[in-house]
Amino acid sequence: MKKILLSEKDMPRAWYNIQADLPNPLPPPLNPATGEPITPDMLASIFPMNLIEQEVSPERWVEIPEEVMEKLLMWRPTPLYRAYNLERFLNTPARIYFKNEGTSPPGSHKPNTAIPQAYYNREFGTKRLTTETGAGQWGSALSFACNQFGLELKIYMVRVSYNQKPYRKIMMEVWGGKCVPSPSGDTNAGRKYYEQNPEHPGSLGIAISEAIEDAVTSKDTKYSLGSVLNHVLMHQTIIGLEAQKQLETIGEYPDIVIGCAGGGSNFAGISFPFVRDKIHGREVRIVACEPASCPTMTKGPYVYDFGDTAETTPLLPMHSIGHAFVPAPIHAGGLRYHGMAPLVSRVLVDGLIEARAYNQLETFEAGLIFARTEGFIPAPETDHAIACVIEEAKRAKEEGKERVILVNWSGHGIIDLAAYDAYLSGRLEDSTLPKEELERLIKNLEKFPRPR
Amino acid sequence: MEVYCVKIGMLMEIDYCVAMNEGLPCQDFIRCWGKRMDVVAFLEERFSQEELKKAFCSRPKSRMERIIDTLNMTKKHG
Numbered sequence: 001m002k003k004i005l006l007s008e009k010d011m012p013r014a015w016y017n018i019q020a021d022l023p024n025p026l027p028p029p030l031n032p033a034t035g036e037p038i039t040p041d042m043l044a045s046i047f048p049m050n051l052i053e054q055e056v057s058p059e060r061w062v063e064i065p066e067e068v069m070e071k072l073l074m075w076r077p078t079p080l081y082r083a084y085n086l087e088r089f090l091n092t093p094a095r096i097y098f099k100n101e102g103t104s105p106p107g108s109h110k111p112n113t114a115i116p117q118a119y120y121n122r123e124f125g126t127k128r129l130t131t132e133t134g135a136g137q138w139g140s141a142l143s144f145a146c147n148q149f150g151l152e153l154k155i156y157m158v159r160v161s162y163n164q165k166p167y168r169k170i171m172m173e174v175w176g177g178k179c180v181p182s183p184s185g186d187t188n189a190g191r192k193y194y195e196q197n198p199e200h201p202g203s204l205g206i207a208i209s210e211a212i213e214d215a216v217t218s219k220d221t222k223y224s225l226g227s228v229l230n231h232v233l234m235h236q237t238i239i240g241l242e243a244q245k246q247l248e249t250i251g252e253y254p255d256i257v258i259g260c261a262g263g264g265s266n267f268a269g270i271s272f273p274f275v276r277d278k279i280h281g282r283e284v285r286i287v288a289c290e291p292a293s294c295p296t297m298t299k300g301p302y303v304y305d306f307g308d309t310a311e312t313t314p315l316l317p318m319h320s321i322g323h324a325f326v327p328a329p330i331h332a333g334g335l336r337y338h339g340m341a342p343l344v345s346r347v348l349v350d351g352l353i354e355a356r357a358y359n360q361l362e363t364f365e366a367g368l369i370f371a372r373t374e375g376f377i378p379a380p381e382t383d384h385a386i387a388c389v390i391e392e393a394k395r396a397k398e399e400g401k402e403r404v405i406l407v408n409w410s411g412h413g414i415i416d417l418a419a420y421d422a423y424l425s426g427r428l429e430d431s432t433l434p435k436e437e438l439e440r441l442i443k444n445l446e447k448f449p450r451p452r
Numbered sequence: 453m454e455v456y457c458v459k460i461g462m463l464m465e466i467d468y469c470v471a472m473n474e475g476l477p478c479q480d481f482i483r484c485w486g487k488r489m490d491v492v493a494f495l496e497e498r499f500s501q502e503e504l505k506k507a508f509c510s511r512p513k514s515r516m517e518r519i520i521d522t523l524n525m526t527k528k529h530g
Contacts, residue, residue, distance in 0.1 A: 135461035212522040
């Protein structure tokens with residue numbers, strides 16, 4: 001069987017909240033200004049209380065509201081595919097299954113949380129949402145969701161991406177979202193940079209500040225975030241819950257569950273239901289894949305070390321975990337990984353999952369193999385998970401084991417073809433940057449004002 | 453030559469990475485470009501020790517910390 005489909009009536013009716021099963025509870029996030037735990041009241045100015053309740057909920061199962069179910073049914077349950085062609089190409093005894101989250105209207109897993117967030121906001125009385133977006137995946141998903149629930153949306157898109165990725169911006173606008181390049185002239189946070197240089201390329205940090213300021217200072221407006229938070233990860237567990245049911249119908253259970261991990265939401269979506277099984281004694285390996293260029297989970301935070309207390313020695317880049325230089329807060333409350341969802345960091349520290357890093361070139365090579373065997377073109381971040389699948393399938397061949405591999409195919413790459421073009425035309429070499437190329441690029445620095 | 457930026461979610465050139473942090477390098481600059489060039493020499497040629505300390509010696513903020521920081525700032529400026 002190529003596609004394992006779940007009927008609409010068998011779609012899961014509740015999300016899984018891993019906080020109920022964690023061997024070590026998640027420490028509360030701290031207010032950086034006071035060092036005190038952040039209270040629900042502090043978040044109430046940007047999130048509706050019904051989502052804050054989910055954020056701190058200890059309940060194992062949270063029922064999916066009927067109206068949310070109706071919207072999710074537009075593309076869910078998503079198909080689980082057996083990757084026969086990839087298996088044949090690799091000549092592996094492994095059985096590879098991929099959960100295709102690229103079938104949603106915006107083409108990724110992101111609307112699994114955008115839809116419930118829009119719904120809960122509307123129920124709370126919110127009329128308008130704000131958010132930030134980098135390359136536009138989250139912005140387009142939330143624009144689709146707001147359109148479904150009659151909410152206004154303003155998206156602050158990092159300008160460099162706004163200029164280079166017009167199709168994502170167009171998607172947002174097709175669904176009725178208002179997308180502006182950040183820094184914009186619309187907020188105090190943005191004006192600071194915009195007035196210095198209207199072509200300032202922006203950063204995710206500036207875009208976050210703009211979206212939050214807008215939410216706090218505008219009537220009936222809240223802020224929405226597409227990764228990292230507990231309730232976001234919980235909404236994504238529908239992926240893994242469906243996959244469990246689908247595999248059960250064909251009498252399979254995975255030996256390995258694989259997902260790529262940027263902020264952690266798609267990885268949590270496929271894996272947390274299986275982490276639950278593991279906590280309860282089931283044998284399953286769960287792997288989070290990240291870029292080797294930015295290995296926050298496999299190598300930890302990275303800081304500059306001034307070498308000695310007099311700070312006279314040359315700068316030495318170094319990985320910081322276990323080193324005396326590491327500022328104390330990094331160790332407080334268990335390790336946290338920069339940019340990663342606290343719940344994913346927690347299960348990694350507790351040894352329930354493992355993390356692996358993949359080089360840029362091998363991920364695109366994996367993506368190409370996938371596209372040329374299974375047909376679907378994966379998003380560049382999905383390529384990290386596919387690189388891991390190929391590695392595991394080869395290992396199964398070497399060891400002569402019939403392993404079952406499950407991977408979250410988190411989104412398609414149709415709007416990211418420029419990245420494949422860069423790979424195919426050799427612009428993604430992992431080798432040394434030529435001097436002339438470096439000088440050419442550095443000439444562009446005038447657009448960034450230096451701090452005074 | 454470009455690198456896939458996990459923060460933005462797209463390919464970026466080095467001129468962005470070296471100055472996106474208020475004119476200073478991204479905290480992930482060393483990780484992302486370390487294999488392709490002598491990053492220490494490169495950075496020391498362009499930035500003072502003070503600037504590099506500012507860019508790299510603070511702990512990276514989590515998303516929630518960044519949100520709360522912004523909230524604190526917005527409230528302070530009324």
